Amino acid sequence: MTDMTAESGLTAPRSDTYLNHGSTLWSWLTTTDHKRIALLYFGSITLFFFIGGAAATMIRLELISPNGALFTNDGYNRLFTLHGVIMVWFFLVPSIPTTFGNFLLPLMIGASDVAFPRLNLFSWYLNTVGGLLVVACLVLGGVDTGWTFYTPFSSMFSNSYVFLAVAAVFVVGFSTIATGVNFIVTVHALRAPGMTWFRLPLFVWTQYATAIVIILATPVLAISLALIAAERLFGLPIFDPQHGGDPVLFQHLFWFYSHPAVYIMILPAFGVVSELIACFSRRQVFGYTAMVWAILGISVIGFFVWGHHMFVAGMSPFAALVFSFLSFIVAVPSAIKVFNWTFTLYRGQIYFEAPMLYALGFIGLFTIGGLTGLFTASLPIDVHVTDSYFVVAHFHYVMVGGSVSAFFGALHFWWPKISGRMAPDGWARFAAILMFFGFNFTFFPQFVMGYLGMNRRYHHYAPEFQIYHVASSMGAVILAAAYLLPMGYLTWSLFRGQKARANPWGATGLEWQTSSPPPKHNFDQRPVVTERAYVYHPDQESPRHEEPNAREPHNPQGQRG
Amino acid sequence: MSSPALHEPFEAIDRQRLSAALGMWVFLASEILFFGSLFLGFTVYRSLHPQAILEAGRETNVVFGSVNTAILLISSVTMAVADKAAERGLRRMVVGCLAATAALGLAFLVLKGLEYREDIHEHLVPGPDFKLKTPAAQLFFGFYWSMTAIHAVHLTIGIAAVCLFAWRVSRRAFDFTASAALPSLGLYWHLVDIIWIFLYPLLYLGGRAP
Ligand code: HEM
Numbered sequence: 001m002t003d004m005t006a007e008s009g010l011t012a013p014r015s016d017t018y019l020n021h022g023s024t025l026w027s028w029l030t031t032t033d034h035k036r037i038a039l040l041y042f043g044s045i046t047l048f049f050f051i052g053g054a055a056a057t058m059i060r061l062e063l064i065s066p067n068g069a070l071f072t073n074d075g076y077n078r079l080f081t082l083h084g085v086i087m088v089w090f091f092l093v094p095s096i097p098t099t100f101g102n103f104l105l106p107l108m109i110g111a112s113d114v115a116f117p118r119l120n121l122f123s124w125y126l127n128t129v130g131g132l133l134v135v136a137c138l139v140l141g142g143v144d145t146g147w148t149f150y151t152p153f154s155s156m157f158s159n160s161y162v163f164l165a166v167a168a169v170f171v172v173g174f175s176t177i178a179t180g181v182n183f184i185v186t187v188h189a190l191r192a193p194g195m196t197w198f199r200l201p202l203f204v205w206t207q208y209a210t211a212i213v214i215i216l217a218t219p220v221l222a223i224s225l226a227l228i229a230a231e232r233l234f235g236l237p238i239f240d241p242q243h244g245g246d247p248v249l250f251q252h253l254f255w256f257y258s259h260p261a262v263y264i265m266i267l268p269a270f271g272v273v274s275e276l277i278a279c280f281s282r283r284q285v286f287g288y289t290a291m292v293w294a295i296l297g298i299s300v301i302g303f304f305v306w307g308h309h310m311f312v313a314g315m316s317p318f319a320a321l322v323f324s325f326l327s328f329i330v331a332v333p334s335a336i337k338v339f340n341w342t343f344t345l346y347r348g349q350i351y352f353e354a355p356m357l358y359a360l361g362f363i364g365l366f367t368i369g370g371l372t373g374l375f376t377a378s379l380p381i382d383v384h385v386t387d388s389y390f391v392v393a394h395f396h397y398v399m400v401g402g403s404v405s406a407f408f409g410a411l412h413f414w415w416p417k418i419s420g421r422m423a424p425d426g427w428a429r430f431a432a433i434l435m436f437f438g439f440n441f442t443f444f445p446q447f448v449m450g451y452l453g454m455n456r457r458y459h460h461y462a463p464e465f466q467i468y469h470v471a472s473s474m475g476a477v478i479l480a481a482a483y484l485l486p487m488g489y490l491t492w493s494l495f496r497g498q499k500a501r502a503n504p505w506g507a508t509g510l511e512w513q514t515s516s517p518p519p520k521h522n523f524d525q526r527p528v529v530t531e532r533a534y535v536y537h538p539d540q541e542s543p544r545h546e547e548p549n550a551r552e553p554h555n556p557q558g559q560r561g
Numbered sequence: 562m563s564s565p566a567l568h569e570p571f572e573a574i575d576r577q578r579l580s581a582a583l584g585m586w587v588f589l590a591s592e593i594l595f596f597g598s599l600f601l602g603f604t605v606y607r608s609l610h611p612q613a614i615l616e617a618g619r620e621t622n623v624v625f626g627s628v629n630t631a632i633l634l635i636s637s638v639t640m641a642v643a644d645k646a647a648e649r650g651l652r653r654m655v656v657g658c659l660a661a662t663a664a665l666g667l668a669f670l671v672l673k674g675l676e677y678r679e680d681i682h683e684h685l686v687p688g689p690d691f692k693l694k695t696p697a698a699q700l701f702f703g704f705y706w707s708m709t710a711i712h713a714v715h716l717t718i719g720i721a722a723v724c725l726f727a728w729r730v731s732r733r734a735f736d737f738t739a740s741a742a743l744p745s746l747g748l749y750w751h752l753v754d755i756i757w758i759f760l761y762p763l764l765y766l767g768g769r770a771p
Pocket residue numbers: 148262263265266308309327328330331334369370371372373374376377378382385386387391394395398399403
């Protein structure tokens with residue numbers, strides 16, 4: 001056992017970090033350092049999380065009353081469209097990959113940067129251009145098509161800024177593709193000596209799989225949106241039924257992207273949770289190899305289930321059966337992952353610090369989200385619940401309960417590495433618990449009312465649903481508070497927080513063996529990897545108890561080269 | 562043997578070259594799905610409205626289409642030669658071939674422009690005074706215009722990159738033998754060419770068999 005103390009990692013503690021290596025605004029705007037680009041992205045997605053969140057607040061406010069008291073019908077349509085567009089493409093899709101992925105991927109594989117640092121910066125600028133377009137769309141008056149942009153409404157009838165919204169998503173899509181290309185090449189070409197594929201931390205695997213899904217799915221969205229623009233601006237009939245065109249074709253193209261896109265949003269979260277569960281139960285991840293194949297399986301099978309969004313849009317019963325069957329199949333690897341996380345906990349030494357609370361919350365909420373996905377994937381049930389709040393609750397459990405919780409877990413776990421300061425754990429635990437309750441309070445009633453017949457996307461509804469809507473809106477207040485809290489105490493910790501050691505959690509990953517925050521070039525020497533990931537304890541023994549502030553990395557992945 | 566073309570985060574030029582090529586291949590995979598969706602849509606409509614699509618297909622100008630196909634094929638040859646010449650360090654040859662490639666690309670665009678003018682003149686733009694009466698014939702031209710326009714945008718980007726490159730090589734601005742930029746650009750150019758090779762029979766040859 002190489003009892004490395006936390007400070008004798010691969011890089012000596014130092015005062016020149018990536019953060020103070022140049023302090024002008026210009027040095028940030030022209031940086032090619034993956035860690036700084038990650039922070040630029042942090043800025044962008046935080047901004048959009050708040051814009052999307054503001055829209056959500058107004059939606060919840062409006063739904064307290066069954067008569068649509070605050071907004072016009074048209075205003076309400078614009079509100080939920082904006083919420084969807086911003087949350088999906090400007091927050092959730094880029095969230096974990098562009099921030100934690102950018103920051104950690106090179107560190108975890110022992111590289112000094114991503115393969116194409118300038119392309120990385122370029123992707124942030126593209127993201128910013130897309131962001132400006134969507135803000136322009138918002139300021140001018142928004143769009144009312146729903147985030148799904150269904151034709152022919154979007155291409156022929158909608159009287160709103162469809163083109164701006166479509167252009168924004170198009171541009172931001174290419175920014176995501178650039179990140180995807182970068183990650184794939186980085187993982188192939190820049191792994192440190194000894195970092196074989198099956199020694200990669202699962203976070204790296206998920207980033208890799210996500211990148212593959214990104215580059216194969218996003219172009220299909222891009223072209224579908226471009227065709228909407230062609231139809232709208234130039235009157236070219238593409239999906240126009242009057243000329244024999246088929247609007248359902250648009251739906252196929254859209255969902256061919258958008259179902260894989262849900263995996264773009266959840267796979268990185270899987271990666272985060274694997275890191276957290278292993279570290280805070282001091283256990284090797286149960287079934288590492290099965291986890292890898294599950295990740296890859298999800299990204300492949302995920303491409304063949306899109307039809308489950310269109311069961312009532314008109315498809316042959318045979319096609320519907322096949323899509324339903326495949327949707328059940330794709331749930332299998334997800335279930336494998338949930339079981340493996342649970343088995344990792346078994347006989348672990350569990351530490352209930354904030355990141356772990358987020359991870360445990362994730363498992364519960366994702367399981368509910370995934371299981372209700374099976375409800376909607378079975379034909380007879382879906383015909384009943386489609387376009388209802390049941391579906392809304394389903395995808396919020398996966399995307400918000402799942403991915404956003406994982407995002408906050410990651411934020412608390414890697415905060416010491418990123419900022420060099422510890423977050424106050426008491427507050428952080430409080431926020432994690434609040435988030436869990438607030439979330440369930442907000443979204444569980446939506447399952448019930450959806451099942452009882454409450455339609456999505458309407459702001460007038462039958463009075464018997466009011467009780468559920470009021471409950472949901474009350475929960476949203478709690479949830480909002482839980483999202484705002486970290487803003488406060490994390491900012492506080494930047495100035496007053498305890499200084500972080502290189503490896504405060506005693507984790508095994510390479511990123512913990514450089515100083516906190518890391519120097520510009522990541523490691524003083526190129527690390528050499530001699531261990532599998534997550535060797536928190538010898539193979540045949542269960543982990544032993546360690547005092548919280550004396551946890552050791554045991555067999556960390558890197559050694560001096 | 563570190564080359565001036567070598568830059569962070571790579572430690573060896575070979576690996577850097579391989580990575581650039583891999584990056585380009587990955588991007589091309591993405592591009593194939595981009596155009597693939599168009600081909601798919603076209604195929605769907607072709608099987609839904611076979612007669613109308615064939616009827617419309619006869620309206621495109623096969624002379625322009627064929628000449629342009631030949632031009633693009635030749636440009637791919639000059640591009641490939643530029644790549645080989647770069648491997649051997651033949652600077653003037655590289656610049657010459659790149660210039661020829663860009664010129665051929667431009668010629669394609671000019672011809673395409675002339676063809677567009679003729680199409681507009683013949684009322685082949687979908688709309689109320691469209692030439693053919695069958696409604697679904699307009700679908701064909703919806704795809705014709707979008708596909709060729711998107712292809713032209715790709716070609717324009719390619720031409721700009723080739724020109725920039727030729728200029729930098731001629732100014733001796735960088736180590737073109739070691740750099741992976743030229744082979745990657747070549748890959749992109751060939752993809753744009755191959756896309757056209759699929760567009761050509763789809764848009765110009767359908768409906769013309771006796
Ligand atoms: C575990 C496997 C999953 C299955 C079997 C599944 C199944 C389904 C089905 C059948 C629908 C369509 C319901 C309807 O419209 O009537 C649906 C909707 C949706 N799901 Fe899932 N899902 C799964 C996982 C996920 C994940 C991981 C995410 C996101 C991270 C997600 C996000 C969504 C979204 C956004 C929608 C609604 C789209 C819309 O209509 O606006 N799902 N899901």
